[in-house]
Amino acid sequence: MPLILEIVTPEARVLSDTVETVVVPTVQGEIGILPGHIPLLTRMESGELRVTKGSRTMHLAVGSGFVQVEGDLVSVLVEHALREEQIDESAAEQAMARAQEALKNRDTLEPTEVDRLESLFQFSVAQLGVKRRRR
Numbered sequence: 001m002p003l004i005l006e007i008v009t010p011e012a013r014v015l016s017d018t019v020e021t022v023v024v025p026t027v028q029g030e031i032g033i034l035p036g037h038i039p040l041l042t043r044m045e046s047g048e049l050r051v052t053k054g055s056r057t058m059h060l061a062v063g064s065g066f067v068q069v070e071g072d073l074v075s076v077l078v079e080h081a082l083r084e085e086q087i088d089e090s091a092a093e094q095a096m097a098r099a100q101e102a103l104k105n106r107d108t109l110e111p112t113e114v115d116r117l118e119s120l121f122q123f124s125v126a127q128l129g130v131k132r133r134r135r
Helices: 089-103 110-131
Strands: 004-008 013-019 021-026 027-032 040-044 047-053 056-062 065-070 074-078 081-083
Touching: 004 021, 013 047, 013 056, 021 040, 021 074, 027 040, 027 065, 047 110, 056 110, 089 110
Parallel strands: 004 074
Antiparallel strands: 004 013, 021 027, 021 047, 040 065, 047 056, 056 081, 065 074
């Protein structure tokens, strides 16, 4: 019995498919989800999300958000999500550098702006990790 995986960002539905396994980066470490998993609602942090279907594994860079498991439905609600082939390494490096530079003046920034920049930095790091993992 497969899992039904839904990955949604504020902009779009990134993925909707039946899969065999999902590994998500949570604030307490990675969690592997298989069919029959217990109900779960937890926070996710930026990182690599892995999806297995047949002999193929798909790698996605995801921003922070939440994952909910109810029955065999896995709902991933995140700020950002990009498949490995969609990641532009140069753009991620530039975004990371801009966020890092802006955070040097964090004392003059509003707390919401600091949170946004930190989230952008972490998502950029996640993108680079996914893109460079095979090197």
